[in-house]
Amino acid sequence: MPEYICPFGLKSLDLLKREGFSVDDNRLKTHEETDAFKTEHGVKTTPQTFIDGQRIGGYDDLLRHFGKKVRDPKAVTYQPVIAVFAMAALMAVAASWAAFGDVLTVRTAEWFIAISMCILAILKLRDIEGFSNMFLGYDLLAQHWVRYAYLYPFGEALAGILMIAGALLWLAIPAALVIGTIGAVSVFKAVYIDRRELKCACVGGDSNVPLGFISLTENLMMIAMAVWMLVK
Structure with missing residues (x-):
């Protein structure tokens, strides 16, 4: 959107390209488009990634799909x-x-x-x-x-x-x-x-x-x- 750039959208695009995928990037440019998309697919957040027509999910779901580690914000860390x-x-x-x-x-x-x-x-x-x-x-x-x-x-x-x-x-x-x-x-x-x-x-x-x-x-x-x- 003009007033907001989604960091997870950019990360998802980057991850897909690094994994060798050709990406069809469908941008939601208004709140109305975003709300309609969420209703259509029964999701609460964007971005959502689809591979070969199958919904994978958000950025964390995409990381899991490729077997990568997903950070737990509550996990103990040094x-x-x-x-x-x-x-x-x-x-x-x-x-x-x-x-x-x-x-x-x-x-x-x-x-x-x-x-x-x-x-x-x-x-x-x-x-x-x-x-x-x-x-x-x-x-x-x-x-x-x-x-x-x-x-x-x-x-x-x-x-x-x-x-x-x-x-x-x-x-x-x-x-x-x-x-x-x-x-x-x-x-x-x-x-x-x-x-x-x-x-x-x-x-x-x-x-x-x-x-x-x-x-x-x-x-x-x-x-x-x-x-x-x-x-x-």
Whole structure:
């Protein structure tokens, strides 16, 4: 339609062409045409794919028809965390190369942790209400002082930024140490003592990342970074 381009229609066309099909693309250009099509074929959504006159269905049905994986929006996944740490590592390597002409430096490791903290803080801050709702489910301090759930992402971001810059470490070190320690204790209690199955708020309140080792790693990294900076 003039005011709307259907992403699933484009994906269906692309998939069919990649599978070697010649496609007869019948576009529904008005709401009236779309409603009439749905009524005629007894379907609730468009696009609909037909192969040799047999209706296959929508885009997900087409994926299944070709034996391809269909993403379950509720399925547990570590993809967001992998993306965060992979990008943080690459950014740290790039920064080290630009600054020192070498990718394997002490600053590479420091920047990796600090950049990871900043990216994770961004993901929390993009929907701080959603983050706080999930965070309150397991963080011990937040359960006694709700405002901490709103302050946590800012503290993580501040510590990360200061550690990247190597500035005001008298502020960055205790911030990372406090929130990292509280977070590690909270996650350990919820997962390994209480045996609760929860979602991790580490990459935001809408994630399907399970609370566990990854969440504990985030907090342990902050503690390690704070101790390292203190010793250094």
